Amino acid sequence: MPQPTVENGELALDEIPPPPPVHYAEQALLGALLLDPHRLKTIGALLPEHFAGHSHKVLFAAMLGTPPPGPAEHTASPIWLNTLLDVARPEAPGLTVPHLHLLVQACPAPEHAAAYARMVRADHARRTLRRHAQQLAQAATDSSLPNPAIAVLSQADALSAVLEEMAGRFTPHPGSLPRTLLPDPAPRDTSEEALDEERMLLACATAYPAEVARMRWLQPGDFALPLHAALFHCVSTLAHRGDPVDPVTVLWEAQHRGLVVQDVPPAELMQLVVATPAGSPEHWGQLVLQRVLLAQARTTAIRVIAFTDDPANTPYQLLAGSRRTLADLTAVRVRWQRTTPSKPSAPGPRTTATPRAGPPPSAVTTARATR
Template sequence: MPQPEPRHAHEADLDDRPAPAPVHYAEQSLLGALLLDPHHLDDIGTLEPDHFSDHGHGELFRALRKTPAPGPHGTSPVWLNTVLDTARPHAPGLTAPYLHTLVQACPRPSHAAAYARMIRADHARRSLRSHAQHLAQTAMDTTLPHHVQATVRQADALAQFLDDLSGRFAPHPGSLPRIPPPVPARNTNEDALDEERLLIATATAHPGEASQMRWLLPEDFAHALHATLWQGLTALRQRGDPVDPITLLWEAQHRGLLPHGITPTQLLALLSTPVASPEHWGERILERALLARAQAVAARITAYCDDPANSPHQLITSSRRALADLTALRSRWHQATHPAVPRTARPARTPAPPRAGPPPRTAPLTVRTPR
């Protein structure tokens, strides 16, 4: 039985390449329409070379915009060669046969505006994914000198980009994604857990200072046990009960932390090492929560972008909702790090002295003479 001929390495590589995305064919169709009739450039709206996913397609589009359109009698080989010569220094892979491939790939040149809308939509998706990735990278980069501030600025840039996108794509019904992406778990490294333990111990030793930390919520903690202990501390303060290691131990028992979460001996040992102030550790925990929330928001937006079924307006709506979760935490972080200055009573203003002027006019007295 004859054996099949061995496949060459380059043939296997060509077969293993992923199939082009739908936008690839939209780009080919648009360029084919413009090569057939460059006057369609006036019909496609705002479109830039960097909107194309393929570098060669973008450079060919740039060349089409630079090259003066031919007369009303259609294109000519000379004009096509001029377009190709203009684009080739920036995209050497372009060839004359490929221009003919583009022309044949266009089913309806009159649909050029629709092809351009597809290219803009895919570019919006790629750009949004890039912004989300920058947000995630900034939130994870511990080498930045002002880590949280840099993350906040990147989130603002993402929000501004979404505002710009909303003006380019019209809204439509059904603007929520089909399936929400999973929320990534918090990274519970030992440094984060130590800071949370120190907060619980210090807040127990100084409950008066901890009562001012309304900006810290249980959801900001990386460990569920520490979040429940913080809830117990908050409940004791709100009820006006005494706060000390024994009362917190009793509260922990009623919240079901004993013995599954922590033993009484372990809890009392945890509460025996207060260090610094509750505000210091609370701010550290809130900063970690903000960075973790930024990474989670970036992961959600990236997952939305990776689903090709989502339209641009769906991406805008879902991304704004994801950013709203980060905005709420940012407000509490700003409240913690920039406390409001208490207002002082202003001294009573003394009335201004009267200005010099003519004496007031008075009516003359009427003197009656007796009859």
């Protein structure tokens, strides 16, 4: 969506975006309550934070905290309205008597107050879902986190909790899946560091194939480079068959899978699996899978945000679409947790313990330097 132009510190008047539909729903609801305060008991569970507009939020909070008058008293005197203004003005100085009159005029049918309240709750659910998706995206891209996987899974749990709450408040209906065009998946990390980790995994896997046979939680599709994925598939296939595994047998398997072509000669393939191993396959496999987890978390986040940005989606469509895309992250999460059964379920302080299967830093540096 194009951003409005700012000139001399002010928005150009012809570019100020129009208010969203929920603005009118909030106005209509508040107008209905100003006309008939007793309708506060008929609109269901509604909190001030459910309102998008600040002044609307403050005014509704004042309504909840100020006992309404009886129907006859309210008709005869504006005392309740004046009290609302006195309570709300410290936080919303813009509220005035003419403003209250505008709210009343904006209500087409006070008897529809419960419907307006449902609209306010629905839009609040949309904004809440979007905020949690943004927090998930931030956790998946924050390189300063000491344990990004744990942070991402914590945010995923928070997003899942929001969806569970929505499921209890919004009724299913036909055509529940959103028709929003899904954004492309988040790009995989193909940095030199990521590719180095995959190369070290290939070298360690060739050197210690017995460990590879136990790493069923890692899949060829987890690799950022297709060639690395194909070579790992060769190693794991040999290991699962119980065949001998060394650089020559891996090359022979690679030939049968069509990997030996003019652009990738045998010597180059051999080089990828004969490097000096440092650490264990499990250690490097965990790092590879962690990058997959972070990438899937980014994909989940951008797709949930796309759902919430599409105003055509009903609350239940947001719920159904978000649950489906969150399931893809859960599938990776299950595999990740199989690799790290002793990891805590919530983020904790950084520790100085040495990774249980990792190589010393000098070994990694040496291995990368000799590539």
